[in-house]
Amino acid sequence: MPxxxxxxxxxxxxxxxxxxxxxxxxxxxxGAFVFLLGPSGCGKTTLLKLISGLExxxxxxxxxxxxxLSKLNPEERSIGFVFQHFEIFPAxxxxxNVAYGLxxxxxxxxxxxxxxxxxxxxxxxxxxxxxxxxxxxxxxxxKVGLARAIATRSKILFLDEPLGKLDPKIRKVFRHELxxxxxxxxxxxxxxxxxxxxAMAIGDQIIVMRQGKILQHGKPEDLYYRPGSIFVANxxxxxxxxxxxxxxxxxxxxxxxxxxxxxxxxxxxxxxxQLKNHVQAIIGYRIEDVELIQTKQEExxxxxxxxxxxxxxxxxxxxxVREAIFIGPMxxxxxxxxxxxxxxxxxxxxxxxxxxEGDEILVGFHENPMVFEYPKDIRAExxxx
Amino acid sequence: MxxxxxxxxxxxxxxxxxxxxxxLEIRDGEYFALxxxxxxxxxxxxxxxxxxxxxxEGRITIAGRDxxxxxxxxxxxxxxxxxxxxxxxxxxxxNVAYSHRVRDRDVTExxxxxxxxxxxxLIPNRDGALPKELSGGMQxxxxxxxxxxxxxxxxxxxxxxxxxxxxxxMSLRIELKNLARELGTTVVHCTNDVEEAMMVCDRLxxxxxGRIAQLGTSDEVYYRPSDLYVAxxxxxxxxxxxxxxxxxxxxxxxxxxxxxxxxxxxxxxxVIAQEGAPVFNEGNDVLLxxxxxxxxxxxxxxxxxxxxxxVIDEISFLxxxxxxxxxxEYGKRYRIQRFVNAKTRYLxxxxxxxxxxGFHYKLGLLFACPREEELARFENV
Numbered sequence: 001m002p003x004x005x006x007x008x009x010x011x012x013x014x015x016x017x018x019x020x021x022x023x024x025x026x027x028x029x030x031g032a033f034v035f036l037l038g039p040s041g042c043g044k045t046t047l048l049k050l051i052s053g054l055e056x057x058x059x060x061x062x063x064x065x066x067x068x069l070s071k072l073n074p075e076e077r078s079i080g081f082v083f084q085h086f087e088i089f090p091a092x093x094x095x096x097n098v099a100y101g102l103x104x105x106x107x108x109x110x111x112x113x114x115x116x117x118x119x120x121x122x123x124x125x126x127x128x129x130x131x132x133x134x135x136x137x138x139x140x141x142x143k144v145g146l147a148r149a150i151a152t153r154s155k156i157l158f159l160d161e162p163l164g165k166l167d168p169k170i171r172k173v174f175r176h177e178l179x180x181x182x183x184x185x186x187x188x189x190x191x192x193x194x195x196x197x198x199a200m201a202i203g204d205q206i207i208v209m210r211q212g213k214i215l216q217h218g219k220p221e222d223l224y225y226r227p228g229s230i231f232v233a234n235x236x237x238x239x240x241x242x243x244x245x246x247x248x249x250x251x252x253x254x255x256x257x258x259x260x261x262x263x264x265x266x267x268x269x270x271x272x273x274q275l276k277n278h279v280q281a282i283i284g285y286r287i288e289d290v291e292l293i294q295t296k297q298e299e300x301x302x303x304x305x306x307x308x309x310x311x312x313x314x315x316x317x318x319x320x321v322r323e324a325i326f327i328g329p330m331x332x333x334x335x336x337x338x339x340x341x342x343x344x345x346x347x348x349x350x351x352x353x354x355x356x357e358g359d360e361i362l363v364g365f366h367e368n369p370m371v372f373e374y375p376k377d378i379r380a381e382x383x384x385x
Numbered sequence: 386m387x388x389x390x391x392x393x394x395x396x397x398x399x400x401x402x403x404x405x406x407x408x409l410e411i412r413d414g415e416y417f418a419l420x421x422x423x424x425x426x427x428x429x430x431x432x433x434x435x436x437x438x439x440x441x442e443g444r445i446t447i448a449g450r451d452x453x454x455x456x457x458x459x460x461x462x463x464x465x466x467x468x469x470x471x472x473x474x475x476x477x478x479x480n481v482a483y484s485h486r487v488r489d490r491d492v493t494e495x496x497x498x499x500x501x502x503x504x505x506x507l508i509p510n511r512d513g514a515l516p517k518e519l520s521g522g523m524q525x526x527x528x529x530x531x532x533x534x535x536x537x538x539x540x541x542x543x544x545x546x547x548x549x550x551x552x553x554x555m556s557l558r559i560e561l562k563n564l565a566r567e568l569g570t571t572v573v574h575c576t577n578d579v580e581e582a583m584m585v586c587d588r589l590x591x592x593x594x595g596r597i598a599q600l601g602t603s604d605e606v607y608y609r610p611s612d613l614y615v616a617x618x619x620x621x622x623x624x625x626x627x628x629x630x631x632x633x634x635x636x637x638x639x640x641x642x643x644x645x646x647x648x649x650x651x652x653x654x655x656v657i658a659q660e661g662a663p664v665f666n667e668g669n670d671v672l673l674x675x676x677x678x679x680x681x682x683x684x685x686x687x688x689x690x691x692x693x694x695x696v697i698d699e700i701s702f703l704x705x706x707x708x709x710x711x712x713x714e715y716g717k718r719y720r721i722q723r724f725v726n727a728k729t730r731y732l733x734x735x736x737x738x739x740x741x742x743g744f745h746y747k748l749g750l751l752f753a754c755p756r757e758e759e760l761a762r763f764e765n766v
Contacts, residue, residue, distance in 0.1 A: 040521065167422050167577045196551045201701040224704050234552060237704040288705040289727040327583040328607045328619060329678035346705065348724035366727050
């Protein structure tokens with residue numbers, strides 16, 4: 001029932017001077033777990049307020065379950081909220097905290113008990129019903145917040161950094177529990193986070209917002225492998241962007257020149273691409289896709305790398321390893337290319353064990369990079385702050 | 386002489402012992418990371434160094450000088466907090482110049498030093514801006530600049546990046562490390578994120594319940610974790626309770642038997658112990674630990690041991706990593722983490738697919754089998 005649709009929704013403040021949401025059209029399917037991401041000030045909070053009815057759009061229509069939100073009374077548009085700062089009442093037991101919202105709504109005792117116990121069982125807190133918040137661990141407190149939202153019996157759940165207070169280790173386990181719970185209850189959920197990894201790990205879909213607009217909306221793998229813009233490529237995962245210009249642009253390939261007179265890459269293009277010939281362009285490589293090839297043929301440990309039959313051809317540039325950082329399962333390299341560019345590479349520490357700081361190497365770039373037209377303001381696209 | 390030393394320090398607060406006989410030496414110009422769970426005592430250690438907290442017992446020295454009882458102002462150690470802790474009503478310049486202003490330093494000198502540091506941390510021409518007008522990343526740079534103005538040459542970071550976006554976090558880590566190295570600053574960096582600690586540090590200490598569980602370089606801690614706690618803290622682990630059936634001392638090879646589900650069926654594992662690892666004898670109960678990133682899926686190991694069969698039960702996509710959860714016929718779950726790049730992108734496994742997991746005999750870790758209570762912290766051993 002609760003499919004959420006936004007049609008040309010805009011929201012402005014200060015008589016149109018501040019545009020929080022700019023012509024947003026969006027559809028979230030019933031039962032989807034969607035992540036909303038973007039830099040602070042991108043309009044994601046306003047968007048959630050619009051969907052929850054806390055704010056009214058300046059223009060456009062919002063439909064929940066096919067019904068215009070403005071025609072629903074507050075009861076019918078009920079949405080459960082889970083926040084990072086869980087705002088648990090310290091003087092109430094776990095049970096009372098969860099039951100509170102039900103008491104306010106005037107349910108009878110028997111119903112309250114049934115719903116609250118059910119909600120606590122779902123988050124595996126049935127054994128802690130009589131405990132007070134100060135006796136609980138952080139993950140348990142987080143679960144009380146979750147149980148309280150579930151107990152509202154809303155079919156839509158909004159979560160704002162619900163795991164923000166947890167240690168990374170616990171967070172990685174708990175996020176799967178959260179997903180299983182949301183899925184088992186068939187809820188339509190929208191979560192805001194600044195943890196891109198979390199969004200990719202448990203989200204069905206991800207919406208990236210910027211300056212009040214939706215930049216891209218898709219499955220995690222679509223955003224990671226087929227980012228529609230430099231901004232999205234930079235926002236998910238880590239990418240080396242190389243600047244240069246293109247020549248010989250055909251329907252499915254071109255030559256990329258890394259700076260004038262610099263190394264040339266033969267690269268493939270998607271069919272239907274819009275790239276013009278002889279223009280400035282940017283190509284992007286995920287840091288895990290950059291290959292490092294030892295030029296000195298010294299004795300190596302037997303490679304444990306998987307041998308795939310078809311090896312894509314590589315464009316190579318000479319480089320020098322400035323830094324090799326060991327990060328447990330991963331090894332990260334910072335490399336100065338011969339043309340002066342700095343790039344990074346990341347590999348499983350099971351491979352490439354013998355590449356060290358100071359080594360002269362060949363850096364391999366595959367033939368299928370992300371290709372972008374040169375943007376008007378490259379610094380704004382790559383800005384991380 | 387160590388730059389900073391804590392000698393036999395004990396801190397008790399509200400009847401709870403936070404640090405107990407804690408000793409730590411940090412070298413001059415070193416980038417040192419303290420990594421541990423929330424509540425392990427990391428922030429307490431920082432507060433002992435900067436003078437916000439005095440120990441109940443023990444001694445703290447900075448560059449050989451006993452500072453145990455000297456106040457924070459006298460130590461002048463720079464500090465960067467998770468929430469930046471900038472003075473909200475001061476502009477960028479006043480925030481950065483703060484420590485010099487309270488010390489009545491020469492105005493021209495202060496201005497010069499602040500300029501230099503602001504350009505070093507890449508905050509151009511925002512002197513007049515208030516913190517709230519800046520992005521989170523910029524605020525953290527201001528906090529860093531303010532800390533760098535301290536004259537002790539020591540910087541303490543208390544989880545400085547956790548409020549920032551992933552991309553920014555990553556680039557700031559590298560920037561910070563290079564900056565500290567360039568300036569010769571001694572840094573103590575607290576975090577609960579192992580990856581962050583390993584990325585920035587020269588050496589790190591894993592802190593558990595107010596004690597050092599292990600101290601060493603990233604490499605040492607990763608390849609030779611001192612105990613099960615450290616191993617499971619720095620990686621996702623898969624555990625097998627085994628008994629040693631045979632030891633080939635010449636090769637350092639252990640042949641292990643793991644009992645499955647009904648206790649009658651057994652499985653054999655072969656492991657070559659790492660250098661410096663504890664020694665076990667025939668008949669000993671041991672715990673075999675295989676990290677999530679060391680399991681291969683459907684890789685053609687010729688030899689029979691070190692293999693497990695199961696069905697893919699859960700998949701999570703993390704960009705350059707994919708995590709699988711595999712369930713075997715006895716319900717035991719295995720966590721596997723695979724590195725993914727352009728070459729291996731298309732080698733994917735589907736939910737419900739039957740797979741064979743295997744690990745290299747040099748990549749299994751052996752620990753003495755812990756007591757049941759300790760073991761109970763881990764699921765499906």
